Amino acid sequence: MxxxxxxxxxxxxxxxxxxxxxxxxxxxxxxTTLSDNLEAPAKILDLGCGQGQDSLYxxxxxxxxxxxxxxxxxxxxxxxxxxxxxxxxxxxxxGRVPYPFPAxxxxxxxxxxxxxxxxxxxxxxxxxxxxxLLKPHGQLWALFNSDHDPEASDPAFATIEERxxxxxxxxxxxxxxxxxxxxxxxxxxxxxxxxxxxGTNKNKNDAYVELVANKEVD
Numbered sequence: 001m002x003x004x005x006x007x008x009x010x011x012x013x014x015x016x017x018x019x020x021x022x023x024x025x026x027x028x029x030x031x032t033t034l035s036d037n038l039e040a041p042a043k044i045l046d047l048g049c050g051q052g053q054d055s056l057y058x059x060x061x062x063x064x065x066x067x068x069x070x071x072x073x074x075x076x077x078x079x080x081x082x083x084x085x086x087x088x089x090x091x092x093x094x095g096r097v098p099y100p101f102p103a104x105x106x107x108x109x110x111x112x113x114x115x116x117x118x119x120x121x122x123x124x125x126x127x128x129x130x131x132x133l134l135k136p137h138g139q140l141w142a143l144f145n146s147d148h149d150p151e152a153s154d155p156a157f158a159t160i161e162e163r164x165x166x167x168x169x170x171x172x173x174x175x176x177x178x179x180x181x182x183x184x185x186x187x188x189x190x191x192x193x194x195x196x197x198x199g200t201n202k203n204k205n206d207a208y209v210e211l212v213a214n215k216e217v218d
Contacts (some may be wrong), residue, residue, distance in 0.1 A: 007170055008070070018060065024077075027057035028112050028201050034141050034212065035061060042107040042123040048094055048114025052078030052087070058110075059085045066106075068092055068099070095122050097129040104135045109141040113200065113208070116174045119164055123174065126186060131188035134215040135136065138188065142211040144176040148196055149207035153173070176209045 031054040034147050040062030046055040049067035051074050055187050058065045068081060068090040069075055075089050092099060095118055099171065103141035109130045146152070147163055157165040163175045176184075177192040185191065193212040200206045 008072075020186070024053055026201065027054050028101070030054075030112050030141060030143050030144075030210065031057055031110065035063075038108070043105065043135075044108045044110055045106045047109055047111040047130075049089075050074050050112075050114075052082060053110060054110065055087050056081055056085060059087050059135045066090060067099075068094075068108070070094060094118075094126065097125050099129055099133065101133055103132050104138075106133050107132060107135055107138050109140050111140070113143050113145065113202070115142060116144040116176060117172055117173060119161055120174075120184070124186065127185050128188070130214055131186070136215060136217045138215045139192075140185075140211065140213045140215075142213075144211070145173060145201070146196055146207045146209040147175045147177045148198075149175055178209050181209070181211055181213075185213055188216055190216050 031033065035058060037210050040065050043064045044058050044066070046058070046065060046067045047068045049055045050071075052067055054067050055067040056078065059106050065087045067075070068095050070091065072091060079089065085184065090100065099184060115123065115126060127140075134140070151157065151167065151173070152163060152165070157167050158163055160172065163177070164172065165175070178196055180193050181194045182189075189212045191211070193210060195210055196207065197210055198205070200209050
């Protein structure tokens, strides 16, 4: 599902509004918590890296990091820091698979609030692509907006499909349930953690589903 020009502008505008916020200058708790027991140098793909706070954090711990995002503006915000740290930046639409990497290239695929913008069919394609990119026993670390979020039941939003809503022109969001994740991920993954929580660096009221899943070995 490729984005059109208006959606490109939508994401650049959104990241422009984020640029002055404190949350884009410090690593997210998902990154700091899950990296505690990760031995360096792991190869990490930051899928939807935004303005790079988590990519640069992982790199500071000695990991090899690739930062991917769709927004030119977001990538530009940390282009100098990424270059200095040795973090390659890749601009790519997350809804278009395959991604421009070889199979089994990464130990970790990390996606913080970046994979809940797609319909179910595209979401399944993305998870299959993540499985392709992960090494055997590699892990997907992800955070999604959840069906516990008040937005998910707001009648003001148009329903595109179950739990996939249009909040405004160009702004579509999927609200995950913890129970559906094993099915969406498919047979290539074993779910280790799928749990609800509240509060992110961006918004203390955000309701989310946290996911940690291992790539199964054939």
